[in-house]
Amino acid sequence: MAMGNLPAREWMIKDAKGRKYSFDSETEAFGELAEYGEGATVWTRDVVRVAFITKSVYGWQEVSELGAPVTGRVLGQPDAATGRG
Template identity: 50%
Template sequence: MTIGPGLAGMPMDEWKIRTAKGKEYAFDTEQEAREALPEYGEGSTLWKRKAYRGLAGITMSPGGWTQVD
């Protein structure tokens, strides 16, 4: 993967919610994810990872996802 120029080459936090049924929904910020979490029902969890954004919107994360809540 080619890392993009400028901010695209800097690691950024990515957030997702995983529902009890295993569906995943991505968010740009922690605030958005935390505000949305109750809407996805009991058993839904919040996850975070450091990711590098490449060209064409592709992301790469050497560390993978970590459960936050």
């Protein structure tokens, strides 16, 4: 049996203290967002899974409730306004 790559999308909420919580879908992440308090944001990334390895295509990106990326916010890179990643 040949093993191919499996493209997928991962979702997480990052709260104001920097803690991260994983979710299975966009609907689930935005549905739970209010539970994580003010300053919590939703992030997503496209990944490819091969065997037991998961590789991110572009890294985590913050998204708005409309599903559009929030310009310039990539996890691990400092935010221009706050200087924090």
